[in-house]
Structures are given as C-alpha cells and as structure tokens.
Amino acid sequence: MVVDGALPTTTSPGGQVTSANSLTAEDLGSAAQRDRRKRILDATIVLATKGGFDAVQMRSVAEQADVALGTLYRYFPSKIHLLVSALGREFERAEGQLRDKPVDGDTTAERVIILLKRLTRGLQGDPHLTEALTRAFMFADASVQQEIHAVGMLLTRMLTRAMHPDRDSVTDEDVAIARVIGDVWLSALVAWVTGRATAAETAQQMEVAVSLLLRG
Amino acid sequence: MVVDGALPTTTSPGGQVTSANSLTAEDLGSAAQRDRRKRILDATIVLATKGGFDAVQMRSVAEQADVALGTLYRYFPSKIHLLVSALGREFERAEGQLRDKPVDGDTTAERVIILLKRLTRGLQGDPHLTEALTRAFMFADASVQQEIHAVGMLLTRMLTRAMHPDRDSVTDEDVAIARVIGDVWLSALVAWVTGRATAAETAQQMEVAVSLLLRG
DNA sequence: GGCACAATAGGAACGCGTTCCACCTCGTCC
C-alpha cells in the first residue's frame, strides 16, 4: 500500500532544501513558522469538519489562518498536500490516545476489530472531516509520497500493536496481514464517505475481512 | 465495497426519466444517440490513454467526439461520471474476453492470481488510461453509485468465476473473499497509479493477500 | 408540408485551484 521511491525535493519555509514537507514538526524553522503551520492545519480541520472536501477552499483556509494565499502555498504546495498533512496530524493524535489506552480483548481478531471500530467511530463522528481527508488520501499522487507513507506507517503500527500488545513477536506475516486489513479499511472507508455504503455495512465488511484473515 | 441505496434520478438523453446514466447500452434512445455516446466514450479513452486524468478535459473530449460541450454534459453529468462509465465499458470488454478464454490453473489461489495478473497487466500496459480510470473511481461520490456498482459487480463476478470455474458452489464466504480481494486490488492499484508502488510491488501485494485469504 | 418541442451547437460566464508579480517587513550582518 505504501512504498518509498525517489523522493522529490523542494524548498520549504525555513529555506533549506528538504524532502517535501514533513508531517513531523522536526526541523521546521522558527517559532513563528511553526505557529503559522499550526494555524493553517487548524483552519483546515475546522473547514473540513464544517463542510468536507469542497469546503476546504484555499482562499478560505488562508483567510481563516490569517495568512496570505501565497504563504499558504509556500507551506503546502497543494490542497492535497494540505489535507494529507492534516490527516497525518490526526492520525498521530489517534495513535497517542491509543498508546495511553490500548485496546483490550482476548483474541487477536477481537482486538483488531475493536481497534477498527474505535478508529471508524472516531471518523464517523465527523463525517465531513473524514470525507475531506479520505478523498485527499485517495487522490494523492507521487508528490505526496512522504506524507502518505507516514500515515500508512501509523496505521500499520496501530494494527500490529493491536495484534500483539506485547510488542514483540511481530512477524512479516503479521505486517502483511495488517497491510491487507488497512487496504480493506481504506476501500470500505471510501465507499462510506462517498455515500455508497452505510456505517453498518462498513463495520460488517471489516469484521468479515478480519475474521477471514485472522481465523485460526 | 459496493452497496445500493437510494438512487438519484435524472433526465438523460432520450427524454425519459431514468435512474442516472446506465452503463449498459440498454434503452438508450435512437441510433444517433447511441452513436454520440460511443463517440464520447471513445474520445475519453483516447485522451485518457494519451495523457491520463488531467488530459481528459471536457472541452477536449467534446471537440474530439464532435459534440458541443453542453451535449457532453447532457450525456455524462460530470467528468467523474464520464470516466467511470468508460471504466465500466472496459470492464465489460475484459469480462467478455475472460468468458472466451477462462483462466486455467490447478488451485483456486492459482487461478485468482492468474486472473489478477492478467487484469493488472492489461491495465499496466496503459498506465495513463489506468491512472485516469482509477482516480475517477476513487473520487466518485454517491451520484455515481450505479456505475460504480456495475463495475464492482463485474469485478466480483470475475473473481468468483476464477475461484469456481464450474460456476456452481459459490458460497457467501466466496463472495466475501472476492470482495476483500477486490478491495486490496483497488488499494494496490491506487498506490501504483499514484506512483507510490512499482508494478512488481503491486503484484507481490496481491499474491500475499490471495495466499492469506485462500490458504487451506 | 407545417407545427411543436426536444436535442444540439456555440460560446459566454462563474468558481476554485494554482501561479505570478509588485511591494512591504523584519531579522542579520557590516
């Protein structure tokens, strides 16, 4: 689902040549710049929550974040980069919460189901936000590789951790299974956000996939 | 992945109120109208093959198909509808070929792998076309339900038929497995068309998923 | 043939993502 390749480089705020815009706040220039970046992502989330993908208009984001349009584009080279970066921040938050309060359940399958339900519920509570972020994710091209990769890693890590709470003994097969589950989750999510499936159907589809993959 | 719900209705060429534009050529008015529709889809495929999603510009499609812009929108209410309809036609073609020359292979898993490889090879031979069609598919919202549903059904049918060449004995679990495989295929395809995975990685991901789902 | 009306042509206009440009501001170095 997520693989590295040649990384395009660009100049991002701070001046140095870095590999695209990183999700993590590392090495991101001055406090003022970190603050602008945060304001932009906050505005993005607010607008996406209110009206979904279409409501995240670059002019509106710039206005709400109190930066000029050109500045917005300096921080995030496209609407897709912006939304995927926002998605990354949300996933980091989710993973943090998960670390504080891991899923419990007796079997591997049960824990994975619980994790997915928790994630999905969190998303379905904010349908517009989810729609915006999911669409951006699926529309992203190679120039957004790095941000996509980060999100994919987080998802896989959350899944393998639910499979093996004891952190050890994560085999290659476990990772492969986690990726397959992640793929199915994404497809189901796309069907849900685009109005082709109900929340219940999405949940059921996940259960089916997990039970098929983790039986035995 | 694909579920029915309330079907929006609209007036399509021919005058009657039908449920959106159907993929099949059934009930589609006069010969002139069927011809226009064909010309439009042909133009779409040509442009998509040449330059991908971005190259399929509504003005260009209209010009190449020798219809006015307004007419194009009368036949296909959006670029997404247009591309998903084109995808549907390609899938119908693929299923026809498959009917003439079914996959052979000794085990269920083997046949499914072969089918997926054949499908994928067909697509990867036309990277731009595949990019255009896949992106449209992932970006489609509820208004494209019917076309999406048709494509999903075709894919599932091809998969279950590969699993059970003898046509009978297709269980609910088989269908569920086919859907999961379809979802993984889509996710892998998206990763490939957006330049985040190589063709080889995509193929390997498919093999992993199939072996996980069809083991035993 | 003539009428009524749906379908098409042709093209202007609008919205939003994106690019570009002229000018301003602020920290840094001499």
Place this chain on the structure above:
DNA sequence: GGACGAGGTGGAACGCGTTCCTATTGTGCC
C-alpha cells in the same frame, strides 16, 4: 543604522470543470 535577502502580503490572472443562455437543427405528429 543602513543594506540585503528571505519570507510575507495582497491581489490579479490563468486553466479547467461546470452552468447557463440563445440560436439552430432534427424529429414525431397532424
């Protein structure tokens, strides 16, 4: 403190999807 350069502002402009409007053409009905 003055020059300089990166980063920021404000806004015009461009491209393409989409909508809309006014002829003009085709088509079924009498």
